[in-house]
Amino acid sequence: MSAASDVGFHAQRQARWHYGEIAFWLVVLACGFAFPTRYLIMTDILRLALFTMSLDLILGYAGIVSLGHAAFFGVGAYAAGLLALHGIVKEPVLALIVAGLAAMVLGFATSFLVIRGVDLTRLMVTLGIALLLEALAERFSNITGGTDGLQGIEMQPILGQIPFDMFGKAGFFYSLAVLFLLFLFARRVVHSPFGLSLRAIKNNPLRAAAIGIPVTRRLIAIYTLAAFYAGIAGALFTQTTAIASLDVFAFERSADLMLVLVIGGTGYLYGGLIGAVVFRMLQELFSTITPQYWQFWIGLVLVVMVLVGRQRLHRWVLYVPNLIIKQVAGRKAVVAVPESEA
Amino acid sequence: MTIALETQNLEKQFGGLRVTRDLSLKIEQGARHALIGPNGAGKTTVINQLTGVLKPNSGRILLEGQDITDLPVHKRVLRGLSRTFQINQLYSDLTPLETIGLAVSERLGHGGDWWRRMGTRSDVNGEISDLLSRFHLLDVMNDQTVTLPYGKQRLLEIAVAIAAKPRVLLLDEPAAGVPESERHDILAVVGSLPRDVTVLLIEHDMDLVFSFADRISVLVSGGLLTEGPPEQVARDPQVKAVYLGEEAVNV
Numbered sequence: 222m223s224a225a226s227d228v229g230f231h232a233q234r235q236a237r238w239h240y241g242e243i244a245f246w247l248v249v250l251a252c253g254f255a256f257p258t259r260y261l262i263m264t265d266i267l268r269l270a271l272f273t274m275s276l277d278l279i280l281g282y283a284g285i286v287s288l289g290h291a292a293f294f295g296v297g298a299y300a301a302g303l304l305a306l307h308g309i310v311k312e313p314v315l316a317l318i319v320a321g322l323a324a325m326v327l328g329f330a331t332s333f334l335v336i337r338g339v340d341l342t343r344l345m346v347t348l349g350i351a352l353l354l355e356a357l358a359e360r361f362s363n364i365t366g367g368t369d370g371l372q373g374i375e376m377q378p379i380l381g382q383i384p385f386d387m388f389g390k391a392g393f394f395y396s397l398a399v400l401f402l403l404f405l406f407a408r409r410v411v412h413s414p415f416g417l418s419l420r421a422i423k424n425n426p427l428r429a430a431a432i433g434i435p436v437t438r439r440l441i442a443i444y445t446l447a448a449f450y451a452g453i454a455g456a457l458f459t460q461t462t463a464i465a466s467l468d469v470f471a472f473e474r475s476a477d478l479m480l481v482l483v484i485g486g487t488g489y490l491y492g493g494l495i496g497a498v499v500f501r502m503l504q505e506l507f508s509t510i511t512p513q514y515w516q517f518w519i520g521l522v523l524v525v526m527v528l529v530g531r532q533r534l535h536r537w538v539l540y541v542p543n544l545i546i547k548q549v550a551g552r553k554a555v556v557a558v559p560e561s562e563a
Numbered sequence: 564m565t566i567a568l569e570t571q572n573l574e575k576q577f578g579g580l581r582v583t584r585d586l587s588l589k590i591e592q593g594a595r596h597a598l599i600g601p602n603g604a605g606k607t608t609v610i611n612q613l614t615g616v617l618k619p620n621s622g623r624i625l626l627e628g629q630d631i632t633d634l635p636v637h638k639r640v641l642r643g644l645s646r647t648f649q650i651n652q653l654y655s656d657l658t659p660l661e662t663i664g665l666a667v668s669e670r671l672g673h674g675g676d677w678w679r680r681m682g683t684r685s686d687v688n689g690e691i692s693d694l695l696s697r698f699h700l701l702d703v704m705n706d707q708t709v710t711l712p713y714g715k716q717r718l719l720e721i722a723v724a725i726a727a728k729p730r731v732l733l734l735d736e737p738a739a740g741v742p743e744s745e746r747h748d749i750l751a752v753v754g755s756l757p758r759d760v761t762v763l764l765i766e767h768d769m770d771l772v773f774s775f776a777d778r779i780s781v782l783v784s785g786g787l788l789t790e791g792p793p794e795q796v797a798r799d800p801q802v803k804a805v806y807l808g809e810e811a812v813n814v
Contacts, residue, residue, distance in 0.1 A: 224692040224701075225685060231660055231705055232682025232691070414668040415677035417657070421665055424654035431614065431652070432727055433640035433669040442677075 236412035245491070246401065253393055260389035266501050267396040268457050273481045273493030274400075274407060275450035281487030282411055283443045284423030285335065288344045288475050289351030292331075293324040293448040295470035297455030299358065300324070302371040302465035311377045313460050317399065320456035321449045328448020329441065336440040348472070355470035370466025374459065385461070392461035399457060403450060407490060410446070419443055420488075480523060566628070567592040567761040568613070568644070568731050573622035575608055575785075582608045583619065584786035590731070590763055597764045597772045600782035601805055606765045607649060609782070610733050613763075614646050615639050626731065641670070645729030649736045649765075651720050655709035659700045659719050662708060664691050666726035690726070698722040699748060714745030721752060731761045738768055773797070781805070 252263060272294055279285040300320035303309070310316040334346050358365045366372060378384040385391050410416050422429045422436050430436050459465045468474070477500070485496020503522060507515035526534065568590040575583035582605040590596045600606055611617040613624060615636040624632045631639055654662055664681060667690045668674045682688060695701045698718045703711055708719065721737060738749050753775065756762060766772045772779065772793075779796040781788040789799050796802055 224696065225689040228660065228664075228692040228695070228704075229682040229685070229688040232664055232688065233680055234705070236680045236682070409680075410677050412680050413677045414665065414674050414679075414681050417661055417665050417681055418669070418674055420657060421654050421662075424656055425652055427616070428648070428652040428654065428723070430636035431640060431646060431648075432666040432723060433637045434665075434674060435637050439675075 233412075242491075245494075249397065249494075253397065257388070257390070260393045262501065262505070264389055264393045264396050264461050266497050267393070267400050268454050268461070269478075269481060269501065270494040270497035271396075271400045271403060271457065272451055272454035273478055273485065273497055274404065274490060275447045275454060275493075276478050276482050277487055277490060277493045278407060278411075278447040278450065279444055280482065281489070281492065282416065282423065283419040283440055285440065285444060286340050286343050287335070287347040288472075288479070289347035289349065290447075290451055290478055291470050291472070291474040292347070292351040292354050293328055293451035294455035294458070294474065295351070295354055295358070296327050297321060297324045297452030298459045298465045298469040299365060299371070299455075300452070301456035301459040302374055303364070305374050305376060305460070306371055312381060313376060313379050313395070317453060317456045317460065320459075321453040324452020324455065325445055325449040328452075329445040332441045332444040332448075335444060336437060348475070351470055351472065351475060355467060358467055358470060365465075365467075368467060370464055371459075372464070374463045374465070376460055376463060385463075389461065396457050396461060399453065403453065404490065404494075407450070411490065415439070415442075480519075483523070484526065565592045566590065567594070567626070568763065569625040570609075570613070571623040571625070573609070573612060573624070574620045575605075575612060575617065576620050582785045583612065584784070586622070586782075586785070586787055588780060588787070588790075590761060591778075592761055593758055595762050595764070595775055595777045597766060597776035597779045598782055599766065599769075599772055599779060600788075604782040605785040606782055607735060608785075610646060610735055610765060613733060614644065640727050640729075643728070643730035644733070645724045645727040645731070646733035647720050647724045647735055647737055649739055651716050653708045653716060653719060653723070655707070657708055658705050659695065659708065659711070659715075659722075660691065660704040662719060663694050663700075663722055663726050666723050667691055667694070670727050694722050694726055698725075698752060712745070714741050714748065717741050717745075717749055718752065721749070725756075729760060731763070732756070734762060734764045734766075736766055736768075737764070738766070738771060 256263065272290070275293070276287065276290050279287060297320045300323040301316055304316040304319060305311070310319055331350050334350070335343055338346060359367055362368070376385045379391065379395055383391050383395070411419075418429065418434050418439055421434060422439060426436055455469060458469065481496040481500045482492055483496070484499050485492035485494065503519055504515060507518040511518070566589050568588075570586055570588045573583050573586040574581070586609065598606055598609065608617065612619050615631075615634060619632065623630055626639070626642055626644055631642065631644070634642070661681070664687060665674065667687050668676070668681070671687060673679075673684060673687065692701075695704050698721065700715065700719060700722065703715060708716065711719070717737070721734070724732060734753065737753055738746055741749055750771065764772065764775060776793060778791070779793055780790040781796060781802050783805055788801055788805065789796060
């Protein structure tokens with residue numbers, strides 16, 4: 222192998238598919254067949270996973286913190302609701318894209334406010350934008366239905382073929398398909414020179430500019446893309462639940478999102494997916510044990526997690542499997558923790 | 564002789580403090596020019612203005628005859644002005660391979676590619692492997708930068724600046740903090756830079772300055788004290804006075 226092709230090989234190291242990834246998606250798909258009575262919660266997890274992936278794109282890769290990511294979720298949700306309610310775009314997939322684009326436009330417009338500040342400014346600006354939109358949605362109740370939300374949304378069959386059923390089966394597989402396609406797209410983007418330049422900006426904006434990276438433009442681009450993803454997640458919410466109410470803009474939604482990403486880990490795309498599963502499971506578990514105080518336990522888990530450190534937790538979890546693997550296949554085969562997790 | 568980099572009456576103030584005073588420098592093309600001065604003379608402030616990190620209060624900066632005073636940092640890089648930092652400014656999570664790959668991609672205009680994978684362009688790969696081997700980084704190319712020994716990081720710091728294929732290179736104390744055993748690599752790399760690259764060196768180490776530079780400007784309190792070939796600067800009584808007690812100047 223020549224030196225140049227050797228470099229090419231190593232440069233694509235992270236971009237290649239690993240067995241673990243393929244297994245992960247097969248397990249997700251299998252869940253769709255294994256738990257036919259749990260479509261609603263599973264669809265909810267998929268939506269949350271997509272929404273978290275959107276935050277991961279800006280926070281995990283580009284280092285932009287946000288406490289108002291629900292703004293884009295909400296715009297997507299209301300856009301999808303209004304499109305269906307007034308029969309403007311009847312076909313769900315097309316409506317989904319249009320709703321995503323609406324959030325994207327908002328993302329592009331507000332990116333100029335968000336990217337110029339430091340972390341604290343960004344938190345405040347993003348939070349403010351989400352609160353602003355929530356207030357606007359409440360004020361223009363003739364369009365949004367105010368505190369009642371949009372009611373009587375009837376969804377047409379997907380691609381004119383597959384109707385949404387009352388068990389949520391169609392909704393689940395529809396959401397899974399959307400999540401997977403958007404995941405593939407995001408995966409491609411983060412392994413491109415563009416994606417790498419985002420990580421460089423996150424690491425050291427001073428040096429990033431000093432090698433000729435147009436920092437501002439790159440941040441605007443990824444913020445806009447993330448807004449599209451969040452908008453799609455919001456639109457999925459409306460399409461699969463047939464409601465859109467003011468709480469799509471709620472602060473709790475943005476804050477929960479941050480928790481989910483912290484649980485799952487940033488900067489390797491799967492953090493959002495894993496975080497969403499763990500978060501909803503914990504929520505389910507704690508709310509059956511103690512319906513009143515489940516939030517206490519979630520909080521406790523988070524504190525422990527942050528104190529112990531995710532890397533150490535992973536090592537503990539993988540301790541026994543690795544012990545077995547080491548016996549069978551030697552040292553090299555050890556299941557490693559994803560590198561970018563800190 | 565053509566002038567590669569020039570400042571005209573550069574002024575910079577932080578509040579009431581004048582850190583750059585009416586500074587006019589001319590650096591000839593292909594020169595090995597050193598900018599020296601005692602601590603606090605404002606050397607790094609000059610570099611920061613040249614590269615666009617800081618904006619001067621007044622005065623102009625010309626790169627190859629063109630006014631670049633108002634250009635942002637990344638545009639100056641694309642015009643051929645590159646720098647290293649006194650304190651390493653690297654991407655701690657990225658590997659040397661990724662770091663250099665990014666710099667090469669940006670220069671060749673592929674940095675905005677969002678669909679094509681990193682490592683699939685043979686022209687980029689070729690340059691990366693050249694740079695990695697020239698800077699003795701091949702063996703650590705997949706290691707996270709933060710885990711590299713300081714000397715290697717220092718080499719990477721210079722390699723990243725070279726990856727931008729600069730016509731004018733600003734070296735801000737390239738050997739600072741490097742242990743004696745690893746110094747040789749750095750000096751060899753700096754010494755072997757192609758002659759058509761104009762180099763402005765900022766350095767405390769007088770041995771390095773006098774072995775490397777063919778012209779020296781002495782900066783004191785933000786203003787130019789004197790300028791000339793090394794022998795002349797070394798004999799200058801004013802320079803001796805400035806450095807007295809700090810370092811003896813020997814040629």
